Amino acid sequence: MHHSATGFILIVDDNSTNLSVLSQALKQVGLKIRMAMDGASAINIVQQQFPELILLDVQMPGMDGFETCTRLKANPATQTIPIIFTTALADTDSKVKGLSLGAVDYITKPFEEQEVLARVNVHLQLRHLTKTLEEKNTQLQQGNEILEQRVSERTSELSQALQELQRSQLHLVQNEKMSALGQLVAGIAHELNNPIGCLVSNLAPAFEYVSDLTQIIEFYQQSYPEAALKLEQTLGEFDIEFILQDLLKLLKSMKLSTERIKDISISLRNFSRSDATAKVQVNVHDGLESTLTILGHRLKAVGDRPAIEVIKNYGELPKLECYPGLLNQVFMNILANAIDALEEGLGTRDWGLGRAFPDTQSPVPNPPSGTLREAAHSPRSQATPVYRASMPVATTEETSATCWTHQYPTPQIRIQTAVADEYVVIRIADNGIGIPPEVQQKMFDYLFTTKAVGKGTGMGLSISRQIIEEKHGGQLSFMSQAGQGTEFAIALPLR
Numbered sequence: 001m002h003h004s005a006t007g008f009i010l011i012v013d014d015n016s017t018n019l020s021v022l023s024q025a026l027k028q029v030g031l032k033i034r035m036a037m038d039g040a041s042a043i044n045i046v047q048q049q050f051p052e053l054i055l056l057d058v059q060m061p062g063m064d065g066f067e068t069c070t071r072l073k074a075n076p077a078t079q080t081i082p083i084i085f086t087t088a089l090a091d092t093d094s095k096v097k098g099l100s101l102g103a104v105d106y107i108t109k110p111f112e113e114q115e116v117l118a119r120v121n122v123h124l125q126l127r128h129l130t131k132t133l134e135e136k137n138t139q140l141q142q143g144n145e146i147l148e149q150r151v152s153e154r155t156s157e158l159s160q161a162l163q164e165l166q167r168s169q170l171h172l173v174q175n176e177k178m179s180a181l182g183q184l185v186a187g188i189a190h191e192l193n194n195p196i197g198c199l200v201s202n203l204a205p206a207f208e209y210v211s212d213l214t215q216i217i218e219f220y221q222q223s224y225p226e227a228a229l230k231l232e233q234t235l236g237e238f239d240i241e242f243i244l245q246d247l248l249k250l251l252k253s254m255k256l257s258t259e260r261i262k263d264i265s266i267s268l269r270n271f272s273r274s275d276a277t278a279k280v281q282v283n284v285h286d287g288l289e290s291t292l293t294i295l296g297h298r299l300k301a302v303g304d305r306p307a308i309e310v311i312k313n314y315g316e317l318p319k320l321e322c323y324p325g326l327l328n329q330v331f332m333n334i335l336a337n338a339i340d341a342l343e344e345g346l347g348t349r350d351w352g353l354g355r356a357f358p359d360t361q362s363p364v365p366n367p368p369s370g371t372l373r374e375a376a377h378s379p380r381s382q383a384t385p386v387y388r389a390s391m392p393v394a395t396t397e398e399t400s401a402t403c404w405t406h407q408y409p410t411p412q413i414r415i416q417t418a419v420a421d422e423y424v425v426i427r428i429a430d431n432g433i434g435i436p437p438e439v440q441q442k443m444f445d446y447l448f449t450t451k452a453v454g455k456g457t458g459m460g461l462s463i464s465r466q467i468i469e470e471k472h473g474g475q476l477s478f479m480s481q482a483g484q485g486t487e488f489a490i491a492l493p494l495r
Helices: 018-026 039-048 065-074 093-099 112-223 225-238 240-269 284-294 324-344 371-377 396-402 461-473
Strands: 010-013 033-036 053-057 083-085 105-108 280-282 309-314 320-322 410-422 422-429 476-482 487-494
Touching: 010 018, 010 039, 033 039, 039 053, 039 065, 053 105, 053 112, 065 083, 065 093, 065 225, 065 461, 083 093, 083 112, 093 371, 105 112, 112 240, 112 476, 240 410, 280 284, 284 422, 320 324, 320 371, 324 422, 324 461, 324 487, 461 476
Parallel strands: 010 033, 010 053, 053 083, 083 105, 309 410
Antiparallel strands: 280 320, 410 422, 422 487, 476 487
16 A cells, blocks of 8 residues: 555544544554644644644534545645545435545445545555645746747847847948948059159149240230230230239139148048058057048038038047057047037028137046946946046036037037047037937937938947047947037057
8 A cells, every 4th residue: 555654644533432443554564643632723733733634523423524624625734635525424415525525435334444545545655646646736837837948048149149249230231341342442543643643743834934925924914015915905905913913813713722622632542541450550640630621522511511620639649559540430430420419400490600619728627547347337327418428528517617508609610639548538519509318328229219210320329439448448338418509538658
């Protein structure tokens, strides 16, 4: 007979003879027994320790077997304990009532020992199998939960890996485009060099020739007075005085144009330089100037928008070891965004009512103690709209007091450079429409853009941050006030 090593069978009967007969029969096969003579005592025993099975007499004084069974089945903790009724009642109604209350079987008095043992054994085995099944189901459920969690984690990992792959592919496409554009621009700059060189070299003798011709005509007028009248008439027909003056103006204009083309050619060559594999020492200001030259056409007056004034406040900077081409790409993205912001302000304000920035230069605060990487993980302040606040940039109060004192100024971009501690800090500020708070949170998100289709890819600032932080070990941050302007700050380590 199967039985538990620690469990027991509870026998409940108000007749001591019945208790003795049942207990002796069950003990002979090695079962542990506990006994109670009424329903209340039985419930107290069950509350202290759960039995494997209960043999419950139906007819007892006070709380009978049916009431005892009802209370045990009403308790979730005891409702699964199998109950076998023992009774002298042989009518079908009593048996149906007992089974409907949750009993698993009936044993009729007087007892037949073999019948009692057989029925008890069957229900103990069922009890054991039920427990085993419940344990297996619990283990299976836990296993399923663990498996689902692992599948979910793996799915999340695969999803992140896919997103990273897609970002990498887009980066590769963007880098390939920039590389192709750089080669194209470099080629154009190279092709421009020859005609520019020809123009530059020919303009100088052209000036000399015109000067010589002017002197010859003047000398002829002075040396041959007898032919002066006829010469005056001939020269008057051609308005030679106007021609000589205008020719000099044309030559000067051509000279200025060739110098402008030469500057653009140099800027294109500097901007498109291919140096992504090794750092070189450069003057950061050269990159800024090259970028401004390329964007020169966008700084001119357009329609109702006056020309954008660029205010430069360059500090004394040592040469910086960096990837100039990539750094120029960052300058291009930030300056182009600043121009976009100023153009978006068209129609929302009357330009020209005041200056955007004060004449005095605001100080550049030192970076916080510790490395930029350590500072980058410090808690961000919730009091001011400053993001990645570990950057060595001015606070909102400082900026308000210096850059955005006057409303509705002429459109301006201020570029400020300085050395702060062991970093070169480049700050580019505009007095445009600013960035709404809900957009600020997503500024560096990949593929996020507020521009119309075809106007922006949403990769500019994301790639810029990657260039500054991953390629150069620096940081890129910004602060903005809606309706007043935005400032980006780039911090690059000197070492």
